[in-house]
Amino acid sequence: xxxxxxxxxxxxxxxxxATLIVWVYARQPRTVRQLTGGMAATVGAYKVDPANFEEGxxxxxxxxxxxxxxxxxxxxxxxxxxxxxFYVAYxxxxxxxxxxxxxxxxYRLGLEAVDRAIAHAPGGRLVVSDGTLGMHTADELRAxxxxxxxxxxxxxxxxxxxxPRK
Amino acid sequence: xxxxxxxxxxxxxxPLVLLTVAAAGGLRLAPDGVSLxxxxxxxxxxxxxxxxMGVMARAGLLLPAALVGDHRTGxxxxxxxxxxxxxxxxxxxxxxxLTPDAGMLRLLFNLFxxxxxxxxxxxxxxxxxxxxxxxxxxxxxxxxxxxxLAALADPQGGWTRRIVTxxxxxxxxxxxAGEPMAPLAGYVAFATVALYMVGLVxxxxxxxxxxxxxxxxxxxxxx
Numbered sequence: 167x168x169x170x171x172x173x174x175x176x177x178x179x180x181x182x183x184a185t186l187i188v189w190v191y192a193r194q195p196r197t198v199r200q201l202t203g204g205m206a207a208t209v210g211a212y213k214v215d216p217a218n219f220e221e222g223x224x225x226x227x228x229x230x231x232x233x234x235x236x237x238x239x240x241x242x243x244x245x246x247x248x249x250x251x252f253y254v255a256y257x258x259x260x261x262x263x264x265x266x267x268x269x270x271x272x273y274r275l276g277l278e279a280v281d282r283a284i285a286h287a288p289g290g291r292l293v294v295s296d297g298t299l300g301m302h303t304a305d306e307l308r309a310x311x312x313x314x315x316x317x318x319x320x321x322x323x324x325x326x327x328x329x330p331r332k
Numbered sequence: 333x334x335x336x337x338x339x340x341x342x343x344x345x346x347p348l349v350l351l352t353v354a355a356a357g358g359l360r361l362a363p364d365g366v367s368l369x370x371x372x373x374x375x376x377x378x379x380x381x382x383x384x385m386g387v388m389a390r391a392g393l394l395l396p397a398a399l400v401g402d403h404r405t406g407x408x409x410x411x412x413x414x415x416x417x418x419x420x421x422x423x424x425x426x427x428x429x430l431t432p433d434a435g436m437l438r439l440l441f442n443l444f445x446x447x448x449x450x451x452x453x454x455x456x457x458x459x460x461x462x463x464x465x466x467x468x469x470x471x472x473x474x475x476x477x478x479x480x481l482a483a484l485a486d487p488q489g490g491w492t493r494r495i496v497t498x499x500x501x502x503x504x505x506x507x508x509a510g511e512p513m514a515p516l517a518g519y520v521a522f523a524t525v526a527l528y529m530v531g532l533v534x535x536x537x538x539x540x541x542x543x544x545x546x547x548x549x550x551x552x553x554x555x
Contacts (some may be wrong), residue, residue, distance in 0.1 A: 169339040173407045176343025180414055183348060187355045191370045198368065 195244075203244020214250055215241045226253060227298055231261040248287040252294055252304055255279035259311055263331045273315040280308045300332025341534060342399070343411045349531040350418035356524040357425025360433070361514035371433065373424040376442050381423035383449045388532075390453060391462035394419065398536045419531070426528050429521050430473040432481065432511055441473065463532060470525050477511070478518040485512040 189208070195201040206212040222237030234257050242250035258276030262269035284290050284304050292304040301307045310332065320326070358371040373381075388394035399412030431441040448469050457465060 170405075170407055172339040173343045173411045176339075176347065176411055177407075177414065179344065180347040180351065180418070183351050184418075187351060190355070191358065191372055194370060196367055196369065201368075 197243075199243040200245060203242075203246055207244065207246040212244060212246050214247045217241075219250060222250075222253065226257055226260075229260065231257040245282050246286055248283045248292050248304075249294065251279050251283035251286065252292055252307065255283060255304075255307055255311065256299065256301075259307060259314070260331065262314065265327050265329075268314040270315045270317070273311045276311045277308065277315060280304055280311060284308065300330070339411075342408075342415055342536070346415045346531060346534055347411075347418045349527055349534070350415070350422035353422040353524055353528045353531065354418065354425040356520055356527075357422070357427075357429035359520060361517045361520065363512040363514055365514045365516065371428055373421075373428045377424040377427040377431070380427045380442070380445050380449065381420050383446070383453070384423050384427075385420060387449055387453045387462065388535075391457050391459055392538055393459045393462050393532060393535060395536055395538060398538075415535075419535075422528060422531065426470070426524065429524050430470060430477055432477060437481070437511075441477075444473070445469070459537070463529070466532070467529060470529075474521060474525055478513075478521050481511045482513055482518060 186205075190201065190204075193204055195204055203212055218237050218241035222234045222241055225231070225234035225237055235254055238250050238254050238257075241247075245251060255276045255278075258272045258279060262272030262276065283292055287304060294302050294304075296302070301310060358373070360369045360371055362368065385394060389396060394416075396416065399415055400409050404412065427445060431445075432438045452462065452465055
């Protein structure tokens with residue numbers, strides 16, 4: 167093989183490897199599953215497990231939020247699917263929602279999940295046509311979680327106890 | 333004059349070895365053994381990497397003229413520049429790997445590296461001596477961070493912990509906080525340091541001075 171070809175191939179391989187490393191450092195996967203799943207997603211080989219997703223939805227609709235998140239985690243271990251992450255965020259919202267008190271810690275976890283959902287949605291826009299939900303877009307959910315995670319004088323408004331859970 | 337390194341070594345082996353060091357150097361494995369994170373090089377690591385490359389160039393371990401120059405084609409210069417660039421990134425990440433992530437110990441480690449490299453720069457060692465010196469410097473940093481400090485943080489540290497605690501007793505004003513890490517972290521760091529040293533050994537060498545044949549006439553032929 168000609169030395170010029172070897173050098174050209176070496177440059178291409180090095181560029182691809184360097185890009186992969188920069189991608190890993192930029193995405194900051196937190197587990198090996200996220201790392202491998204993220205890599206698979208970049209080449210379009212990542213798939214959500216439908217059985218676990220359906221199970222998660224069933225738990226979610228029964229207000230069994232921790233069980234739902236465990237099932238969603240199995241369905242989307244790499245946190246790459248916008249829809250699954252939307253439901254994870256929604257489960258944090260519903261679990262953290264209270265008529266007189268909202269759990270800011272759970273809302274913050276919900277914000278992280280909805281940010282992942284927005285990041286993976288095409289064009290950053292996600293619409294979920296699920297009749298059981300009060301909010302159908304990731305933007306609405308994000309705004310609601312953000313409001314709940316912050317403390318303000320409006321929290322003292324007694325009329326807030328009449329606000330419905332969405 | 334320098335020998336032209338083989339195209340395969342310069343185009344494939346060196347960049348891939350050094351990039352692997354760069355990737356693994358920032359890998360942090362949490363004590364739970366599941367979580368991981370990737371730490372980019374802090375600014376001080378970049379400064380230390382520049383200093384280290386200066387020491388390498390001074391000692392003849394890194395020969396910039398053998399990698400980039402007018403005597404080489406554009407493609408050869410590109411692959412030579414990639415070697416220099418990946419060596420810089422790998423050096424920075426090696427310091428990230430060997431330095432604690434926070435606290436007073438991080439400052440002490442960085443000062444330790446700065447003074448040692450400065451001293452080595454002033455000593456002007458040759459290639460072989462610099463390689464041996466770097467093995468000692470990185471080896472000690474590895475032992476302190478991944479064996480001594482890890483043992484201090486491990487409640488089940490056993491004899492290692494007792495020995496380190498006894499050695500540090502009286503050497504510091506207060507208790508030295510260990511750094512909890514996954515058992516696998518030490519193995520990854522060891523492989524990273526070893527791979528970096530392999531990369532340094534594979535860098536192109538200076539060509540030995542060619543023998544000059546001096547032909548003289550025998551005295552009798554001069555007559």
